[in-house]
Amino acid sequence: MAYGAGTSASDAQPVLYYYPSPNSLKVIILLHELEIDWQGRQVDLAGGEQLGPAFAALNPNRKVPLLQLADGQIIFESGAILEFLAEQHGRFIGGGFSERWLCKQWLYWQMSALGPAAGQAHHFRKFAPERVPYGIRRYTDEVNRLYGVMNEVLSRRPWLAGTYSIADIACWPWVVHADWQGQTLTEFPAVARWYESLRSRPSVEAAMARYATREIPAEDYTLLLNQRAGALQPTQDNG
Ligand SMILES: N[C@@H](CCC(=O)N[C@@H](CS)C(=O)NCC(=O)O)C(=O)O
Known part of the structure; x- marks a missing residue:
């Protein structure tokens, strides 16, 4: 199936391919x-939709999120999408x-440190098919250090x-x-205060209501954890 820009009235909205x-x-x-106003299109990562030629034509890295503008x-790349939208609207990017x-x-810092380390902590603590104590310790400790960095900064300023x-x-x-990463916010009071300030924002509450939070079953990860370059399918020309 090709995705591409459509032609109906609703196509005036950006489409977020997400999980x-x-x-x-x-x-x-x-x-x-x-x-x-946006349309959400949940991609079936467990079923490998992101690996098919149509999605690969949109993102050669074959991952979500991906934003298709009207x-x-x-x-x-989530960081690039955030920067693009913030720059475009001149908001939430500092004065x-x-x-x-x-x-x-x-x-x-989030894209290169917190996200990757927390992702590895999720992997080794929750999804790895075998228990690897070194991986658990390494990423639990690194995430703990990163929370400490945030806590230091957030003790000095609100954001x-x-x-x-x-x-x-x-x-x-x-x-x-945080619990998936083996962390508790009682150790980081400034992070806890900041966490709550964000959580109680109406936009964040609305986003959480639309984002179907769910425990992702370990079997969903089977395909995701076994990818090598040789298995990349050629991308499709979406025209
Ligand atoms: N650095 C990328 C990471 C994106 C990413 O890892 N996406 C995951 C879901 S959170 C994904 O699409 N995984 C599918 C796969 O690995 O096949 C970003 O921030 O956008």
Whole structure:
């Protein structure tokens, strides 16, 4: 099946290809904060929909989230989608030059540090088919260190980049799953305060209601955890 830009009236809305996981939730929160009408298209990751040639034509990395704008333009990588939307609307990206870069700095920190380490903690603590004590210890400790970094900063100011921004929006969905990472927020009072400030925002509540939070069954991961370059199917020309 090709995806591509459609022709009906509803195609004036951007389409978010997503899965109920932290990287997609970031984008869903920002869409709500910006009051953008959007259509959600949940991708069947367990069934390998993202690996088929049609989706690969949209994202060569074959992962969600992916945002298809009304004009057909496509953006993948959650951090890039957040930056694009925030820049386009001139909101949630800091006021002046310094704050803008503070915001990007924490956004990249999330993309390169918190997200990958928390993802590995989820993997080794919850989904790995064998128990690997080194992996569990390594990523539980690293996530603990990263929460400590956030706690230090959030003890000095209410939001990671001064004012509420995509940096906070990027980090929060990972902290939602602190228990999966072996962390408890009582150890990090400033993170707990920040977590609650975000959780109680109407846009975040609305995003959570639309984001079908569910325990992802371990069998959903079978396909995801066994991919190598040789199995990549050629992409399809969507025209
Ligand atoms: N760095 C990417 C990571 C995206 C990612 O890992 N997506 C996962 C779901 S959270 C996915 O699509 N997995 C499908 C697969 O691995 O086949 C981003 O932030 O957008």
